[in-house]
Amino acid sequence: MASWFGHGSWFFHRVDLHRGLRDLATRPAAFEDIDIGPPVDMRLGCEVTGVNCEEGILKLADGRAIAKDLVIIADGAHSRLISDFTGRPSETHRTGRSIYRWLVSADEVMAEPALRGLYTRELPGFTGWHDPNKKVFWVTYTCRGGKMLNSAVLHDTQVDEDEGDAENLWHSPVSKSQVLTMVQNFHPSMKKIVTMASEDGIKVHHLYKRPPLTSFVRGRTAVVGDAAHVMLPTHAAGAGVAIESAASLEVLFRGVDGKDGPAMKQRMELFDRLRIPRCNLTMLASNAGPEWTKVPGFEEGVRKFYSGPLPPLGAMPYSKPFREVLFRHDEFQAAEQALAESMSSEL
The missing domain is CATH 3.50.50.60 (FAD/NAD(P)-binding domain)
Structure with a gap:
């Protein structure tokens, strides 16, 4: 990417990106190499x-x-x-598609021989898999300096399941069993990424258009x-x-x-x-x-x-x-x- 556009391609955990932007706005003196003006009063x-x-x-x-x-x-x-x-x-209206999201330790993933090669033998970036029968797209990428693996499973919203509510749009919890059911056609080694999540670590949000x-x-x-x-x-x-x-x-x-x-x-x-x-x-x-x-x-x-x-x-x-x-x-x-x-x- 750097050779094409002059800059690399970066993957962020949302919280880290928010923190970095906040620091740029409120602590400009900490960034001596650029002139970003006076601190923002938040x-x-x-x-x-x-x-x-x-x-x-x-x-x-x-x-x-x-x-x-x-x-x-x-x-x-x-x-x-x-x-x-x-x-x-x-x-704004729902599209009928939703995303399960969760983070796991990259060290834990790398400790699994069947998973390690997915992230060491390929160029860095998105690693994803597709189940065309269920219209499921599962994408992963490392973030936080390679310490965490972010997973996102794009799927048809499960109207018969408890998949979030209007009052908790970004942080509605879902169970591992719900996610495992959705990715049941994937290889067993990949399903381990789901089981590695903390018990309350998987969230769902719905996708919208306007x-x-x-x-x-x-x-x-x-x-x-x-x-x-x-x-x-x-x-x-x-x-x-x-x-x-x-x-x-x-x-x-x-x-x-x-x-x-x-x-x-x-x-x-x-x-x-x-x-x-x-x-x-x-x-x-x-x-x-x-x-x-x-x-x-x-x-x-x-x-x-x-x-x-x-x-x-x-x-x-x-x-x-x-x-x-x-x-x-x-x-x-x-x-x-x-x-x-x-x-x-x-x-």
Whole structure:
């Protein structure tokens, strides 16, 4: 990956990624080799129950209303604020697919001769298996410096089983026996990865979709991440495009006076112009599934937002044509260029 794109490909445990991003935001002095500005003041326990998007006013659970120069809605796929942004109820709906997730010790996996070769004789990255009869896709990868093995089993939601509830969307527990039933057609050695999980260590969450938004900005408010584009994990690209949006915000709003209405409006329009094509392309491609280029109506839907190149018909995820389209993009460069062109046109 580094030879193609200038950077490697990394696998993170979600908690470690969150911690690393928080440290970058709150402890910039610890990162001496980069200038990332003053520390962020993170205020916990201030639940936001609503947003006046046009004016940038946050409504808090304690009754307070706080005005901000710029509001970023980033509360995930099950955003409680997206209806304030769009002016209508959330259109998120279940896809009928769910994921079992759990972590086990990589040392324990490597101690099993039948499993060790899966992670030592192949190039590092995703190791996955497919049961086409039950439409089960099981993917694993190491994280936390190779100390942990993350497992995810994508499957049809089991409506007759206790598979989570609306109040516990990300951390609903499931039993090992449920997972073993789902992967019963796999080799016995692989099933050991299930039995290695702690008794309460396997969780399930359901996968959702939502129609693409036609704009990510409204007044003084922008929406990013899963709140902006709910997508399936087909291309493992959700976090990537969210980080791209953060890069765009960094470039476009660097040094801008938040009280300067015309300047804020111009930068918001640039953000929308930059992010709608990229984010909606990635979302629609991910939601179309592994054979996305063959899905009827896919290209027509994408072309409503994105006019750039697409992989040829039949290109599979992570093939070179696919990587060129989704992974070569440099949002820092794109935002700098768009900003320079916009400033030049005003002269």
